[in-house]
Amino acid sequence: MAFTKETKDNELYVYMNGKLIYKKWLKTGQSKVFDVMAYDKYTEYSITEPEK
Helix, strand or coil: CCEEEEEECCEEEEEECCEEEEEEECCCCCEEECCCCCCCCCCCCCCCCCCC
16 A cells, blocks of 8 residues: 655645545644545554644
């Protein structure tokens, strides 16, 4: 599985194998999971952003 993350303006996007699975609005902290099977409590990938 290849995970990539991309930050554009106020939004964080996480892709798995080129498919969008997670989106987070950084200023508000709200997030949306697009593929529950790819990103659940058993996923061994941690999404972190460095502190500014």
